[in-house]
Amino acid sequence: MTLTEKLLARAAGKARVQPGDNLWVKADVLMTHDVCGPGTIGVFHREFGKDAKVWDRNKVVIIPDHYIFTADSLSNRNVDILRQFVRQQGIPYFYDVIDDPDGSWKFDAAQGNLKRQYGAQYAGVCHTALPAKGHTRPGEVLLGTDSHTCMAGAFNQFATGIGNTDAGFVLGTGKLLLKVPETMRFRLEGRMQPGVMAKDLILHVIGEIGFDGATYRAMQFDGPGVASLSMDDRMTVANMAIEAGGKNAIFPFDARTAEYVDARTRLNGTKSSYEPVEADAGEQFVFEMVVDLDKLEPTVACHPDPGRRKKARELGGMKLDRAYVGSCTGGKTSDFVEFARVLRGRKVVIDTFGVPATPDIVRDLQGTFWSGRTIWQHLLDAGVQMTENAGCAACLGGPVDTFGRINKAGIKCISATNRNFPGRMGNKESEVYLASPATVAASALTGCVTDPRDLLSG
Numbered sequence: 001m002t003l004t005e006k007l008l009a010r011a012a013g014k015a016r017v018q019p020g021d022n023l024w025v026k027a028d029v030l031m032t033h034d035v036c037g038p039g040t041i042g043v044f045h046r047e048f049g050k051d052a053k054v055w056d057r058n059k060v061v062i063i064p065d066h067y068i069f070t071a072d073s074l075s076n077r078n079v080d081i082l083r084q085f086v087r088q089q090g091i092p093y094f095y096d097v098i099d100d101p102d103g104s105w106k107f108d109a110a111q112g113n114l115k116r117q118y119g120a121q122y123a124g125v126c127h128t129a130l131p132a133k134g135h136t137r138p139g140e141v142l143l144g145t146d147s148h149t150c151m152a153g154a155f156n157q158f159a160t161g162i163g164n165t166d167a168g169f170v171l172g173t174g175k176l177l178l179k180v181p182e183t184m185r186f187r188l189e190g191r192m193q194p195g196v197m198a199k200d201l202i203l204h205v206i207g208e209i210g211f212d213g214a215t216y217r218a219m220q221f222d223g224p225g226v227a228s229l230s231m232d233d234r235m236t237v238a239n240m241a242i243e244a245g246g247k248n249a250i251f252p253f254d255a256r257t258a259e260y261v262d263a264r265t266r267l268n269g270t271k272s273s274y275e276p277v278e279a280d281a282g283e284q285f286v287f288e289m290v291v292d293l294d295k296l297e298p299t300v301a302c303h304p305d306p307g308r309r310k311k312a313r314e315l316g317g318m319k320l321d322r323a324y325v326g327s328c329t330g331g332k333t334s335d336f337v338e339f340a341r342v343l344r345g346r347k348v349v350i351d352t353f354g355v356p357a358t359p360d361i362v363r364d365l366q367g368t369f370w371s372g373r374t375i376w377q378h379l380l381d382a383g384v385q386m387t388e389n390a391g392c393a394a395c396l397g398g399p400v401d402t403f404g405r406i407n408k409a410g411i412k413c414i415s416a417t418n419r420n421f422p423g424r425m426g427n428k429e430s431e432v433y434l435a436s437p438a439t440v441a442a443s444a445l446t447g448c449v450t451d452p453r454d455l456l457s458g
């Protein structure tokens, strides 16, 4: 069996499964957020009764992150609905925007959107917060009401996005009927060269197979090249499996996985035991591809879909209006470090926005010094508009007052986010080009798509 088949077999209590089998799978964690949480709660109460209790309050994780820093009152109210549900149910893992469990959330537009407006419990973007807060464990099944839940496959677990109706059912029962996907194997060899990032790897893969090339399939990344990828790198890759239609992404377990998971579960006091899955000798794949990491180059996915791959060099000269670094995929500490490494001592020439995925990342950037100045200060010096209000922000557009949102037609934006279908970051007539944080930085400095290696070597 492949890694995914082994995970699903275990979660269904079966010795063997094969692609196409329909299984009742036990969930280890159900995650929801402010956009889908209220709908999921509505389904749960409708189907299980207004006084129903969730199947296991310790396995439900609620992370408001999407439409938070906006004056839109309905968006603010969604966070209040989550808080009320958490109180009724006694759910311990709720990463509220405010600290008062009886309070209500209201964004203060008068303060502007650069200065922090959240309390001590707020955790930022769900997919980045889940591992950081100790909720991703090898061998487990994580279901989330968000398509990029597949990011947790980096931790050797089965993780996939589900709809509100399914999530309402999981809240009541802890189970879900799942069809075992076929597995596509991407064998990684070698090591990425300077200036090339994990984002280039996954954009290359999606460019090879197309934005529907992995529809309802597991994407297994293995081979000797995995060892050179940090956990942040693996998260970037796994996050974008859904951009090829993948059901899930999966990485093997190794010492790096253990080091990360053990540190995070210890720090947060979450469940620390886990049982990884290992590959069988006779794995059967529906597709196999070798990716030579040494040969990868800075890559861009052109508007209007993540499969429209070009090398950054091939697009040289294409003018841009805006640059954006942020999101679960591209707003981690390591992403901002690469972004800042290219920008340091230089000035951007187009509007450039930076949105860290989590408050911890804000702290990392504000607490790490390069030559007597923090990384945060270096980014401000370069002209980047940095917000402390970590969250999804303009990755998915959001209400019109969302930081970094594209509100005008005709804007071309290069972005470290993960999705570029029309209207994704705001205006339907704008265009989004997906790239690594290093390529976004280099392009922000020149105003046109630029290979970061041209600046790093200079």
Ligand code: SF4
Residues within 6 Å of the ligand: 066, 125, 126, 127, 146, 148, 326, 327, 328, 329, 391, 392, 395, 396, 417, 418
């Ligand atoms: S940052 Fe973007 S992709 Fe990630 S969860 Fe938020 S909206 Fe979705």
